[in-house]
Amino acid sequence: MTKKSDIERWSDVVQQMNAAELPANTVPLHVLLGEAVDVAKFFEKYWKTQVDAQKRVTRLGLESAVPKDSKKGDAARLGPKTAEEILSLQRATQEAQTRYLLTVEKNKSPRERGKFLLGEIWATLSFYFDDGVEDERDEMLARIDAAHAGDPDTADALASALHDYATLGEKHRDALDGLGGFKAEFLDEARAVAAELRSLPAQAEAISRQAQEALLLRNKLAALLIERMGLVRSAARFVFRSQP
Known part of the structure; x- marks a missing residue:
């Protein structure tokens, strides 16, 4: 067997x-x-x-x-x-x-890669800021979270979120680099992917069903x-x- x-x-x-x-x-x-x-x-x-x-x-x-x-x-x-x-x-x-x-x-x-980068940046920022002290860093992340909480599943919305989170991450680039395997290069790539997403036509493809299922399983x-x-x-x- x-x-x-x-x-x-x-x-x-x-x-x-x-x-x-x-x-x-x-x-x-x-x-x-x-x-x-x-x-x-x-x-x-x-x-x-x-x-x-x-x-x-x-x-x-x-x-x-x-x-x-x-x-x-x-x-x-x-x-x-x-x-x-x-x-x-x-x-x-x-x-x-x-x-x-x-x-x-x-x-x-670029949409699938963008979702991956967004998840990595958000998770790493959340972990890094979670030090038990509510300060300006937590407030900045909370404001960005709130701004994108109701984002539609569109290329433009994803591009905007990537830009905002990458910009916040850039302020802490050195500290984030290597944290839990995070690569500072993800911040640069996020901005590049955001630009690519904005250049897509309005009917840009949604994340493939295969990728959705793989991500959900994980x-x-x-x-x-x-x-x-x-x-x-x-x-x-x-x-x-x-x-x-």
Whole structure:
């Protein structure tokens, strides 16, 4: 029997997910995929409760956060295989991202590339500005977010958003470069793509169905990954709540 790929393993779960209900992800994908490995390692190390020779508990494990009836809340979804599930979702998300990028390259559409660049710039800015302090940077990003919240799916609207976010990103170019795999060159490319989009005829092609499906698959898998990682972090905060 042929072993299922990581994407195939989660296909049934993905099909049941509602695209409209996917949570927003403000963490750059490269950062998320790296953190997933760290969370999986942490889980493996701290899953089991440790006891001494007299069977006295020396350190509670994450397993202690699982309710006895295994049906209450998110903690019920933790189990001995959670680390393996996180790594599987990490690989699946990476594979889906690669498929999406290859689809974008295959179609060579400035609209598709523009959507990719916009997502990368927005996610990286959001992550960089999220330092727990509300300041002018947060206000500037919020104003741009509000200005483009109701944008129609047109080339001109995408071009405008690319220009605005790239302009804000340029103010922090050095800090953003390399953050979670972000490339400062994306800012230059975003402005170039914006100009190309504005030169397209009014009936410019919409993003291809193939690219849409590839992007949606990636986003659903990333949402599942974030959810699993959140379970581990939540359990860790609870179990080790008495520790600094």
